[in-house]
């Protein structure tokens with residue numbers, strides 16, 4: 271389907287232009303709870319293995335269930351890698367990485383404030399790009415069938431903070 275390929279190329283170009291890579295923040299700035307907690311400490315230790323190294327699919331898989339333990343700086347660091355990964359064939363193997371990103375962008379009301387904090391260092395273009403990423407998901411048959419409602423909620427949430 272050439273049209274889908276074009277859409278993916280267009281989205282990738284946008285991601286490359288508005289989400290340049292940034293350096294991994296210092297370990298104490300990487301996680302959400304400043305004074306540490308079990309999850310944050312675990313994630314911090316696991317991610318140290320990737321400092322100054324290539325962020326591979328393995329690293330994305332390590333992070334995907336722990337997105338809520340990353341700080342705003344952590345999100346700013348991981349999203350450029352994460353979004354690019356979601357567009358690769360590798361992301362089609364178990365699809366959990368894309369799924370968890372969608373879920374983490376549609377918080378239930380009690381987690382909205384936390385989520386806003388995590389997204390607080392993204393600029394307007396980056397928030398827009400996340401919305402475009404969700405539109406791209408919406409156009410993928412798998413995601414359309416699987417979690418259209420979640421995608422809609424995430425789009426609505428992100429549009430509210432623009």
Ligand SMILES: [Zn+2]
Pocket residue numbers: 302303306307308309310311339
């Ligand atoms: Zn924590």
